[in-house]
Amino acid sequence: MNTNSTLLAESNFVKRMQLIGVIATAVGIILSIIGMMIDMQRFLFDYLIAFVFWGGIAVTSVFFSMLQFLTRSGWSVAVRRIPELTGGFTPLLFILVLPIVFGVGELYHHWVHPEPGDVILAGKQSWLNVPFFIVRLFVYVGIWVLMYFVIVGNSFKQDTRNDITPTRRNWMFSAPITILYGITITFAAFDLLMSLYPHWFSTIYGVYYFSGSLVGALAVITIIAVSLRRAGLLTDWLTSDRMHDLGKLLFAFNIFWAYIAFSQYILIWYADLPEEIVFFTYRSEHGWEVVSLLLLLIHFIVPFFLLLSEDTKRNMNTLLAGAVILLFAHLLDMYWLVMPYYDHDTVTLGWMEFAPLTALGGLFLLATARQFRRHHAIPLNDPFLAEAGGTQ
Amino acid sequence: MNKTAGISGIFQDPDLVLKAAEGIRREGYRKYDFHTPYPLHGLDAAMGIKRTILPWIAFGAGLLGAAVALHLQWWTGAVDYPLVIGGKPFFAFEPSIPITFELTILATAIATVVGMFALNRLPQWFSKWQNDPQFQRATDDAFVVTVDAEDPLYHTDKTRALLESLGAEHVRVVEYHEE
Known part of the structure; x- marks a missing residue:
């Protein structure tokens, strides 16, 4: 029955993705350079948003694939290759982390240049100092790239093998690497985002960033899967049952995000301590209250009711709408985390905020399109492929 | 006295079951059923069974639970017995x-379970088929089809011929004992 081609190199879908990628990268880089010349510090904050947004999605996509090996899932084989291909962005993080390394003094000026006599920051000096910080960033990226080459590499190897040795290796490696991923994504969130305002801390912050990134990754997978289906590609595998499964995961992990976000909020609200509440006072004044309410609306309320019913998860239009809303909501979430520390007296929003985002988004598409050209879009020879086959 | 429950037959092949379900439905039968050892994908669609209204019952109960929880907290805390606690x-x-979340889940869960029982007309203490050894294989190694004698189209020979033409084996009339 499987008559669809799994090599999409010549498809219009991949060509269009590549074209959009080239344009977005070029436009984004030009705008970024202009932005750098206008206001270097603002550009760096914008760049950080783009980095944690696209980087988090790419890394968490690889995690999603790893999770399927960890749980020996059968259903997901039909869609597992999509996050493996978008994960092709991960190795680029080695280069893309450099602006943060060079801009560390501007981004993290609170702890790079602490005010004299600040006892609290003096106590955090052994962790928050520039050399250790930069080493840590490369360790995180190094572990992520290693994770990518092991898990996704073995998955690609399986395509041309008759025995299941590569899959067995992934079954073995997925458990320890999942632990490494959990630790690195947590500490990357602490270092990259929470240390923007180093007096404030929240122990749930790492999970918060992880849950948002997983929603973003699932949204990207869903958008690509719907687009592939619309282009008439892989329709034997991307059945409405599989799309329903993606919708369920997207819906469930968005509730997980809301649960984590609320857990953080309720504790701070109840205790009402000056050093903790500052996180939310920054985000409830001078126009930021609008952003906060918008975040609540599009990251939880609207997608919750939109994707609650089975019918809307099986309808490609509503599923796509939910995924697009959630991808945008995750972006707004990253903006909401970062920009109040650039200036909490005004909501800084202009074309500059979109410049590095466009550039990195273009690179994300280019990396994905390149992987689509080089690899099958379905994990052939996967031992569970038959189980994932269409049950329509 | 003994009464006729209907006609039953067994299948070994799940694909045949789906085809048979469509075949029986197309003939116009209403009171027939398939009994399978495990859930069979696509059987509902083949038998033409409509989507359940259970999600709407659950959704309504969830909204009710949320409303009750909010009202409870507002009325006890701000109307009936206001107390200043920690300046809140x-x-x-x-x-x-x-608490709103918990009561929403509680109401939804109870409504779903009770609603499921009600929609399935459970509990049923007796089934006309239950003492038939062939029927009991539905919990073991066979897909069992049963056509109820109360169906207007039921006709011993015609129904038997239909089931046999659809590939059912051991097609036989089942009787049950009623006090």
Whole structure:
């Protein structure tokens, strides 16, 4: 029955993705350079948003694939290759982390240049100092790239093998690497985002960033899967049952995000301590209250009711709408985390905020399109492929 | 006295079951059923069974649970017995969310279970088929089809011929004993 081609190199879908990628990268880089010349510090904050947004999605996509090996899932084989291909962005993080390394003094000026006599920051000096910080960033990226080459590499190897040795290796490696991923994504969130305002801390912050990134990754997978289906590609595998499964995961992990976000909020609200509440006072004044309410609306309320019913998860239009809303909501979430520390007296929003985002988004598409050209879009020879086959 | 329950037959092949379900439906039968050892994908669609209204019952109960929880907290905390605790407002949405969440889930869960039982007309203490050894294989190694004798189209020979033409084996009339 499987008559669809799994090599999409010549498809219009991949060509269009590549074209959009080239344009977005070029436009984004030009705008970024202009932005750098206008206001270097603002550009760096914008760049950080783009980095944690696209980087988090790419890394968490690889995690999603790893999770399927960890749980020996059968259903997901039909869609597992999509996050493996978008994960092709991960190795680029080695280069893309450099602006943060060079801009560390501007981004993290609170702890790079602490005010004299600040006892609290003096106590955090052994962790928050520039050399250790930069080493840590490369360790995180190094572990992520290693994770990518092991898990996704073995998955690609399986395509041309008759025995299941590569899959067995992934079954073995997925458990320890999942632990490494959990630790690195947590500490990357602490270092990259929470240390923007180093007096404030929240122990749930790492999970918060992880849950948002997983929603973003699932949204990207869903958008690509719907687009592939619309282009008439892989329709034997991307059945409405599989799309329903993606919708369920997207819906469930968005509730997980809301649960984590609320857990953080309720504790701070109840205790009402000056050093903790500052996180939310920054985000409830001078126009930021609008952003906060918008975040609540599009990251939880609207997608919750939109994707609650089975019918809307099986309808490609509503599923796509939910995924697009959630991808945008995750972006707004990253903006909401970062920009109040650039200036909490005004909501800084202009074309500059979109410049590095466009550039990195273009690179994300280019990396994905390149992987689509080089690899099958379905994990052939996967031992569970038959189980994932269409049950329509 | 003995009464006729209907006609039953067994299948070994799940694909044949789906085809048979469509075949029986197309003939116009209403009171027939398939009994399978495990859930069979696509059987509902093949038998033409409509989507359940259970999600709407659950959704309504969830909304009711949320409303009751919010009202309970507002009325006890801000109307009936207002107490200042830690300088917090008498009523606010923030601390009300966990209890609202819990009561929403509780109401939804109860309504789903009770609704499922009600829609399936459970519990049923007796089935006309239950003492038939062939029927009991539905919990073991065979897909069993049963056509109820109360169906207007039921006809011993014609129904038997239909089931046999659809590939059913051991097609036989089943009787049950009624006091």
